Amino acid sequence: MGKQKMTMADIAELSGVGKSTVSRYFNGGYVKQTTKEKIQKVIEEYNYEPNAFARLKAKKSKVIGVVVPTLNSKIASRVMTSIDRYLRDRDYTTLIKNSDHDIDLELQNIQWLINQNVDGILVSAITVTKEHKKIFEEAQIPVVVLAQDYEEGISIIDDDYHAGRYIGRYIGKTGHKKVGYIGVYETDEAVGIRRKQGVFDGLAEYGITDIITAKSDYSFIGGQKNTREILEKAEDVDAIICATDRLAFGAYKILQKKGYKIPEDVSVAGFGGYDESSLLTPELTTLKFDSYGMGYLGAETILKMIKGDPVSKKQIVEYEFIEGKSVLCRGHGCLEKV
């Protein structure tokens, strides 16, 4: 058998000091230099690290909870990576909980984190329901909502509406007439409602109001299914706007399979700006949100809140238009700025 697990009491005994002193050593309290050295030697020898979850009496647990809608999307991956790096560098532990696109599970995750005494919670929310608000209000700890609007508290959001309108205008400006839209369910307010509304408003400015709409989950398969659906309803569609790049991948698959040429027959645009999007043939025209930025801001904001520093109620993350070759200019004025 290997060594027994060390406790703070063991370290204290081995270095000939009291365990409160060892505790202070770890938490930056007053310890004389020579005492510090004694403790340090023992710690290094035994590779000791305090049990972060036994700090029951501490005011601060130094752990931040992060709830994400899925572990399996480019966006979530970027946001998590960014949060994790920021917090790790500042000596915080990141506790990730996955909601698997299930609102009930999301609520449970949030409640669970609160009960675990984390110092703060970052919720990349599927949606913000009344239930959410109730939990957030009752929580005695800072909460930052990512990617969804949260009027009653602190949030960091993509500018979904304007981004949507940008693409809508772009498709309008480039002379399209018969437009399909593949969206996601409205439970996701940011993407399902605001982004869509932006797209529709942008199109409307160019007189396009009769939009063939299909809804789906966020999957590659969903994108395929809905493209088929749109094609059935309108085989003369000349542009398909997809709420995410992944959905656009599905559209490519089906369009190519059915012999439609992109962009000659049908233009396609997405939202996401994944690395892979620039690899498609033709390159996908898309709009990239700064997910790393969102994670960074979220982590920064939650730590500020914990320290009691003032923070903005709402921070809006940038987007960047990436012009690929998947949208064809079908009219005049394509060279002008949208």
Add this chain to the structure above:
Amino acid sequence: MGKQKMTMADIAELSGVGKSTVSRYFNGGYVKQTTKEKIQKVIEEYNYEPNAFARLKAKKSKVIGVVVPTLNSKIASRVMTSIDRYLRDRDYTTLIKNSDHDIDLELQNIQWLINQNVDGILVSAITVTKEHKKIFEEAQIPVVVLAQDYEEGISIIDDDYHAGRYIGRYIGKTGHKKVGYIGVYETDEAVGIRRKQGVFDGLAEYGITDIITAKSDYSFIGGQKNTREILEKAEDVDAIICATDRLAFGAYKILQKKGYKIPEDVSVAGFGGYDESSLLTPELTTLKFDSYGMGYLGAETILKMIKGDPVSKKQIVEYEFIEGKSVLCRGHGCLEKV
């Protein structure tokens, strides 16, 4: 202010029982039906959930640590998702730690988890060094290594060698002569060494031994850089095998930019089988590992170990060849089975 945080003692008092009884209620000990009901009512009213990290005295913490090399890859995402689902369904908490491709951080993460008293650890390791082995041996808890061989203990691995050889043979069989290989650093034993060895052995069976090799990290950019490098060394290369699909994406990018036609001028093959790979033009020929399966087996195995059930020392996960259109048959015999 909202409600104060509830503790088990509060619940006990409110339901008029002792707190040991409440504890038993949660841990499946003997509690009379009528008592159960009293407790349940209070719990529901207050939305109470016990603090999982205060179970200091419990033999089992019911949390499993998972360390991953990155939060930002398709493979890691699939593995984590799969583990998380499996454990969640069985009432375990998943604690994810990210090593960001840094071996020291990986070691720290493992050590940290051990010190946090998790019931078991799943390590999707970058590599298994002597340091790793030492820590694993001293740990008093079950450890399962994912994706890397671990002769001294339990591991679940992709069949990297045979998968590599499969692709090597395939490229050989299809009549290629001048082959480039984009690999990853050797710190990743599974991919950097075994997969590569497989590829080289497969090629060697067809007399191809003079392989133009470039090494990189796992990034899209890395794939691009190395493709340029290979092209400089041998502009007449007729096939490039990439250790991962992401690297192959980089190869596509550069080849297309430089005016090489895939597969007419250069064939390309990868490993990964990402959704996006089938979207490239031409579709990427690749080999897909069952990452969900790996996560599932890993989670299943660790729970078995915790229960004391016997487990296999090594489990090998399946792979599946996905024939795209990115490899051209340049000789005879392409129709035969590899």
Add this chain to the structure above:
DNA sequence: CTGAAAGCGCTTACAG
């Protein structure tokens, strides 16, 4: 600058 004591929110023998 340091240590003994009390306490954090749980679990676990143990006695009833």
Add this chain to the structure above:
DNA sequence: CTGAAAGCGCTTACAG
């Protein structure tokens, strides 16, 4: 079937 008591590995006033 249940509760009082001791204990898990820490932190925190407090007294020195």
